[in-house]
Amino acid sequence: MTTLLDAERHSARQLTQLYGWRWQAAEINLRHLKTTLAMEMLTAKSPEMVRKDLWAHLLGYNLLRSLMEHAAPLADYQRARLSLQGARQGFRTILSTLALGARTVRNALFSDLLNEIATDLLPVRPRRQEPRVVKRRPKPFPRMRQPRAVLKAQLAV
8 A cells, every 4th residue: 555646756666666665674673573672472461561561662672773873873874784683782781880870981881882883783685585484493292271270280180
């Protein structure tokens, strides 16, 4: 679906290219949310807690992306080559010092973090495609289909 309906201004080729870019960005961002930020398996039991878990992951994701956006000028605006995982690891390394350090220490750490993000560039990978396969191997146990209390009671018998 598109709202770009003027065929004279927007050729089919342009629309196809735009769709490809959009889809690639959506796939990458969803993959980062699931794998880099460990959101593959939600463990909350109530809908309210699942919503909170999703919002916490989105907040963390946006925090890292805003750090990367601050680092983009230092990397000649090569946003696609900045590493989300590298930004996450660098941020986690200095998090406690950022929270407790003096203002001058925090400013220096923040500047160092931006430089680290900007210099830890991903390699250029044109037309990179990944296979759609299941990474988690199934465990040799049956699936839990009853409440844990019921299964524990059956073991006690």
